[in-house]
Amino acid sequence: MVKLSVNGLLVEVPEGTTILEAARKLNFKIPVLCHHDDLCVAGNCRVCVVEQLGGKALLAACATPVAEGMQILTNSLKVRTARKHVIELLLSEHNADCTKCYKNGNCELQDLSNEFSVGDHIFLDLIYHKEYTIDRFSPAIQKDDSKCIRCQRCVRTCEQLQGVNALSVAFKGDQQKISTFFDHSMAEVICTNCGQCINRCPTGALVERTYLDEVWDAILDPELHVVVQTAPAVRVGLGEDLGLEPGERVTGKMVATLKRLGFNAVLDTDFTADLTIMEEGTELLTRLKKALVDKDESVSLPMTTSCSPGWVKFIEHTFPEYLPNVSTCKSPQQMFGALAKTYYAKARNLDPKKIVTVSVMPCTAKKYEADRPEMRSSGYKDVDYVLTTRELARMIRQAGIDFQLMKEDRFDKLMGSSSGAAVIFGATGGVMEAALRTAYELVTGREVPFEKLNITPVRGFEGIRQASVKIEGCLDEWKFLEGVELKCAVAHGLSNARELMQGVKDGKINVHFIEVMACPGGCLGGGGQPIPTNQVIREKRAAAIYAEDMSLAIRKSHENPEVLQLYRDFLGEPLGHLSHELLHTHYKERERY
Amino acid sequence: MRNIPVKRVDLIFEKVTCKEIFLKTLELKPEEIIQSVIESGLKGRGGAGFPTGLKWQFAAREKSNEKYIVCNADEGEPGTFKDREILDEVPEKVFCGMAIASRAIGAKVGYIYLRGEYKFLVPKLEARLNEFHKLMKSVGHDFKILLRLGSGAYICGEESALFESIEGKRGEPRNKPPYPTKAGLFNKPTCINNVETLVYTVMIQKYGAAHFKDLGTKDSRGSKVFSVSGDTPKAGIYELELGMSVQEFVDVFGDGDTKTVQVGGAAGFCVPRKRFDETIIGFEGVPTGGSMKLFNSSRSMYNVLHNYLDFFTEESCGQCTPCRVGCQQLLKGIEAVKKGEKSSKYLDELVKLAATMKLAAKCGLGQSVGNAFSSIVENFKEEIIY
Numbered sequence: 001m002v003k004l005s006v007n008g009l010l011v012e013v014p015e016g017t018t019i020l021e022a023a024r025k026l027n028f029k030i031p032v033l034c035h036h037d038d039l040c041v042a043g044n045c046r047v048c049v050v051e052q053l054g055g056k057a058l059l060a061a062c063a064t065p066v067a068e069g070m071q072i073l074t075n076s077l078k079v080r081t082a083r084k085h086v087i088e089l090l091l092s093e094h095n096a097d098c099t100k101c102y103k104n105g106n107c108e109l110q111d112l113s114n115e116f117s118v119g120d121h122i123f124l125d126l127i128y129h130k131e132y133t134i135d136r137f138s139p140a141i142q143k144d145d146s147k148c149i150r151c152q153r154c155v156r157t158c159e160q161l162q163g164v165n166a167l168s169v170a171f172k173g174d175q176q177k178i179s180t181f182f183d184h185s186m187a188e189v190i191c192t193n194c195g196q197c198i199n200r201c202p203t204g205a206l207v208e209r210t211y212l213d214e215v216w217d218a219i220l221d222p223e224l225h226v227v228v229q230t231a232p233a234v235r236v237g238l239g240e241d242l243g244l245e246p247g248e249r250v251t252g253k254m255v256a257t258l259k260r261l262g263f264n265a266v267l268d269t270d271f272t273a274d275l276t277i278m279e280e281g282t283e284l285l286t287r288l289k290k291a292l293v294d295k296d297e298s299v300s301l302p303m304t305t306s307c308s309p310g311w312v313k314f315i316e317h318t319f320p321e322y323l324p325n326v327s328t329c330k331s332p333q334q335m336f337g338a339l340a341k342t343y344y345a346k347a348r349n350l351d352p353k354k355i356v357t358v359s360v361m362p363c364t365a366k367k368y369e370a371d372r373p374e375m376r377s378s379g380y381k382d383v384d385y386v387l388t389t390r391e392l393a394r395m396i397r398q399a400g401i402d403f404q405l406m407k408e409d410r411f412d413k414l415m416g417s418s419s420g421a422a423v424i425f426g427a428t429g430g431v432m433e434a435a436l437r438t439a440y441e442l443v444t445g446r447e448v449p450f451e452k453l454n455i456t457p458v459r460g461f462e463g464i465r466q467a468s469v470k471i472e473g474c475l476d477e478w479k480f481l482e483g484v485e486l487k488c489a490v491a492h493g494l495s496n497a498r499e500l501m502q503g504v505k506d507g508k509i510n511v512h513f514i515e516v517m518a519c520p521g522g523c524l525g526g527g528g529q530p531i532p533t534n535q536v537i538r539e540k541r542a543a544a545i546y547a548e549d550m551s552l553a554i555r556k557s558h559e560n561p562e563v564l565q566l567y568r569d570f571l572g573e574p575l576g577h578l579s580h581e582l583l584h585t586h587y588k589e590r591e592r593y
Numbered sequence: 594m595r596n597i598p599v600k601r602v603d604l605i606f607e608k609v610t611c612k613e614i615f616l617k618t619l620e621l622k623p624e625e626i627i628q629s630v631i632e633s634g635l636k637g638r639g640g641a642g643f644p645t646g647l648k649w650q651f652a653a654r655e656k657s658n659e660k661y662i663v664c665n666a667d668e669g670e671p672g673t674f675k676d677r678e679i680l681d682e683v684p685e686k687v688f689c690g691m692a693i694a695s696r697a698i699g700a701k702v703g704y705i706y707l708r709g710e711y712k713f714l715v716p717k718l719e720a721r722l723n724e725f726h727k728l729m730k731s732v733g734h735d736f737k738i739l740l741r742l743g744s745g746a747y748i749c750g751e752e753s754a755l756f757e758s759i760e761g762k763r764g765e766p767r768n769k770p771p772y773p774t775k776a777g778l779f780n781k782p783t784c785i786n787n788v789e790t791l792v793y794t795v796m797i798q799k800y801g802a803a804h805f806k807d808l809g810t811k812d813s814r815g816s817k818v819f820s821v822s823g824d825t826p827k828a829g830i831y832e833l834e835l836g837m838s839v840q841e842f843v844d845v846f847g848d849g850d851t852k853t854v855q856v857g858g859a860a861g862f863c864v865p866r867k868r869f870d871e872t873i874i875g876f877e878g879v880p881t882g883g884s885m886k887l888f889n890s891s892r893s894m895y896n897v898l899h900n901y902l903d904f905f906t907e908e909s910c911g912q913c914t915p916c917r918v919g920c921q922q923l924l925k926g927i928e929a930v931k932k933g934e935k936s937s938k939y940l941d942e943l944v945k946l947a948a949t950m951k952l953a954a955k956c957g958l959g960q961s962v963g964n965a966f967s968s969i970v971e972n973f974k975e976e977i978i979y
Contacts, residue, residue, distance in 0.1 A: 063768040089918035176911025
């Protein structure tokens with residue numbers, strides 16, 4: 001343990017603790033910009049400088065470990081002057097067009113300049129001397145260099161959390177910028193559109209491409225029938241952007257609000273999550289049968305999930321040799337879109353041309369996914385517009401609705417019912433758990449042998465988790481699986497995904513089924529979720545998701561009555577002809593830069 | 594205070610038999626080698642002046658199977674060109690210094706990080722390295738030296754940015770602590786020394802610590818190689834005993850009209866005529882990595898400062914705010930004052946900013962921009978404004 005004093009108060013902390021953490025322990029808040037709890041130390045913004053009595057230079061509190069007997073001042077004259085200078089310098093290089101900025105009101109630089117009441121314009125405006133580009137080529141992410149303060153949070157996110165390295169630092173001195181491979185647009189590079197950089201950008205330099213106006217236009221057009229679907233993780237995140245604490249479940253309020261916004265039908269992506277389990281579970285069992293019974297060596301195992309569009313684009317770029325291993329199932333969002341303009345249109349007697357499908361997702365990669373040319377199997381663009389959780393919150397504010405006072409309501413019928421298994425799609429390990437609940441029961445006729453159906457070994461936040469279920473007492477048609485230990489692995493965050501796939505490639509990881517979610521914590525930590533994000537917030541959202549699962553009467557995908565009805569009335573059977581046409585897709589190899 | 598007139602010394606370029614000296618050090622225990630360097634009072638000749646013996650001692654005390662010696666030959670400070678000459682004239686002495694250091698701290702691999710612009714030295718260095726490796730083999734010392742070239746970034750002369758560069762990453766300074774002796778190149782204990790420093794360690798082994806210590810002053814022991822340039826009829830490289838005043842230096846090297854001497858390059862200090870007498874060139878006064886630039890009355894100090902700031906604005910790595918934006922503000926700031934767009938009072942704000950840069954920048958580059966800025970602005974305010 002190391003003893004030190006901060007502003008005269010003594011504190012004892014373990015060796016290796018930073019000054020920032022020690023000060024937090026004493027309830028002294030030191031401002032930060034480049035520091036983020038999820039990321040490695042950078043120490044480059046210098047907003048967090050503190051004075052060490054007797055020391056020559058100031059120390060970056062986020063980057064300096066404590067030392068015995070240190071006497072730290074966090075608010076001395078030297079510190080105040082330096083801090084104010086640093087903030088003024090950042091502002092002089094920043095396009096402080098705050099009132100017109102998408103991040104107005106949720107900007108860490110804005111908060112800091114407010115706190116330190118800067119704005120004296122001590123220094124010259126540098127921003128007007130330079131030419132900046134705003135990259136709007138990507139359908140998911142917008143990058144505005146004029147707002148960038150070079151804290152490199154995005155670079156560290158892309159490198160460290162995601163292992164993608166789409167963003168990196170280029171040039172030096174006054175020319176230094178955050179750039180991509182040869183300064184190509186975000187649409188042309190290895191970027192997976194996961195949006196984790198957006199979640200950590202302290203300013204408006206990285207934001208989602210927004211489609212709010214398009215959605216309002218559709219809603220307000222009486223000719224159009226606008227259907228909205230909401231992803232599982234939205235209901236445990238939305239509240240945070242509307243004044244509620246992290247971890248509050250707002251499903252009912254969200255549904256009621258969406259109806260009030262004017263959507264013609266408020267439906268649930270959970271419905272197609274259940275459907276995904278039916279299709280993907282069957283696909284897995286079919287692959288296993290081919291491998292184990294037919295001894296077909298062309299079968300690609302392990303099979304990986306395909307619900308996370310960030311993951312899909314990642315594997316297309318980085319492990320294209322494993323594309324046959326990716327489940328051909330579309331993501332729940334795209335299954336929904338395809339069905340909305342076929343099955344739903346038919347049942348409601350609507351012209352699919354007049355249907356607009358909007359999805360609310362915790363995700364920015366979904367915006368890209370909806371734009372893929374493959375995603376038009378209904379004959380139209382299956383999903384017209386994708387909004388993030390944050391955009392929905394903005395819509396609600398625009399409509400003048402006091403979200404907290406809303407009474408709860410239920411999803412509309414036909415594609416609105418959900419099982420608990422679908423809800424947990426929002427957490428890492430959830431798809432695996434949902435698939436196991438269904439597959440095990442399909443094969444054995446009995447429930448998975450876990451208390452209250454909670455398959456806890458696949459839950460949690462460890463980067464890569466492996467688990468196995470021994471299949472015993474199979475029904476006759478599945479006898480070939482008798483005694484088989486079904487092995488599975490789960491990864492979240494693309495760095496972990498890379499490690500997992502490398503393990504598979506090197507033969508170190510031998511499993512049948514792999515779930516990957518591109519974002520840390522799964523969709524609940526998605527790139528479209530409310531900002532800020534950190535481990536504590538993600539854990540609260542996860543707890544909410546599992547509570548939502550427990551609160552539902554139906555907790556297994558194959559018991560969702562509307563899914564059964566869909567097969568009965570429209571699709572026939574899982575992996576049937578129509579399923580193939582509407583619910584399955586293919587992938588393509590992409591460049592590695 | 595001992596006053597030492599300008600006196601030439603011949604240690605660095607003296608031709609010696611490295612094998613003989615190295616064999617002598619092989620008989621010493623590592624602690625004894627370190628002790629002799631500590632006793633000599635040798636401080637780093639790159640400019641920062643950290644006691645070399647202590648640095649070796651810190652590195653020696655670290656427990657690790659993998660340690661490195663790095664020779665910083667990225668000589669990038671404007672007005673410094675002595676390392677080039679040393680590497681050209683007596684490369685084997687540099688290698689020998691690295692070998693002595695390797696013996697002292699227990700390293701098996703050394704790197705020379707050579708300034709990119711000195712590429713013309715590579716064939717010669719490689720040939721001499723071949724001979725050196727044969728020598729190491731013959732004396733049974735397990736040590737090899739690898740040559741790495743910079744690509745022209747000034748920041749890569751900063752030790753931790755230099756490590757990043759050798760490791761193949763973008764040359765950006767790291768947070769300290771940990772210091773290189775604990776976690777340097779490839780995160781292993783590393784001893785990084787300037788070219789000239791390493792050669793002095795050889796001469797200390799040859800002549801003994803006392804011989805070196807007798808030269809110079811209490812704070813600045815020994816001699817130093819100076820790169821003399823600017824308005825002088827005697828531009829060139831001179832090894833001089835430390836301890837002389839700027840006046841004594843100017844008396845010998847000036848052109849009779851010296852207005853100011855910039856000691857230590859763009860990152861150093863401007864010494865105006867009125868302070869020539871009282872300013873000692875050394876760690877008690879103005880330290881220098883070797884650069885001595887003389888300016889006579891025909892020079893505009895605005896242009897001089899503008900040139901330095903232009904240099905820093907481009908050569909900042911861009912990582913930390915005080916340096917990246919601060920340099921631009923200082924540059925644009927003096928331009929605005931010159932043009933009359935800002936009042937002369939704005940210079941006071943800029944001096945405060947320079948002070949913040951010194952306090953809050955992440956590495957030595959950003960911290961030292963304020964040296965040149967403040968010393969030029971304080972002494973030549975009229976030239977900046979009018």
